[in-house]
Every structure is written in structure tokens, then in C-alpha cells.
Amino acid sequence: MSAIGRAAEQALIFIPTIEAFVDGRNTADVFEKAYLRLVKRTPGILEREVSEIVNGLFGDVDAYVAEDRLRGDDDLDAGQLLTCATTALVKLRQLSRDG
Numbered sequence: 001m002s003a004i005g006r007a008a009e010q011a012l013i014f015i016p017t018i019e020a021f022v023d024g025r026n027t028a029d030v031f032e033k034a035y036l037r038l039v040k041r042t043p044g045i046l047e048r049e050v051s052e053i054v055n056g057l058f059g060d061v062d063a064y065v066a067e068d069r070l071r072g073d074d075d076l077d078a079g080q081l082l083t084c085a086t087t088a089l090v091k092l093r094q095l096s097r098d099g
Contacts (some may be wrong), residue, residue, distance in 0.1 A: 007047035011095040014038065014054055018089045021082065028064060028078035031085065035061050053091045060084035 017038050021031035039058050046054060065075040076084070 007049050008096045008098060010046050010050040011053075011092040013042060014050075015089065015092050015096065018057070018085050018092065022086050022089050028081050029066055031081070032061050032064055049095055050092070053088050053095075057084060057088040060088075 017031070017034050020026040020034075021028065026034065035057070039054060042054075045051075060076060060081060063074060063076045064078070064081045065071040066078070068077070071077060
């Protein structure tokens, strides 16, 4: 399988979890836990394009702080996390179609 085909296949692993948040089926709190679990249990080495998207969103999820009073300047609220997840989803969908 080509690198493009592997990237497309790998993108499909992450799309459902991100879609559930972007589509409003999951809250930011549920998404945070689900995404962190998914990334940690995904075996193998990801193709560069997928890895950049997944790891970028991982950093965004890690920066998410639900409580206003605990959120610092570099932390994200639910709306900001949604924006990041939406961007990542668009990129992963494009990769999945390119394969």
C-alpha cells in the first residue's frame, strides 16, 4: 500500500471521534477523554501528514480546560477546542478522500 493509501486509512481511525464532537453528539469533556484514549491506543507509526494533524489536535485537547476559573492564557475553552477539532476534521477528511 502506498503512503497516500496508508494516510487515508489512518485518517479514518480518527474521523468518527472528532466528528462526534464537531457534530454536537459529544461534549468537549467527553471528546477530550475519548480522543486522548484513542491516540494512546492507536498502534504503529502514523504517516507524516496524519501524525501532524493528530498530534496538533492532541496538543489542543491537552490545552483544553473546562472550568473558566482554572483556565490560563494558553489554555483553550470548549469553543476554541471545537474550532481546532473542526480544522483537524477537515484535513483528515481530505486525506481520507485522497487515498
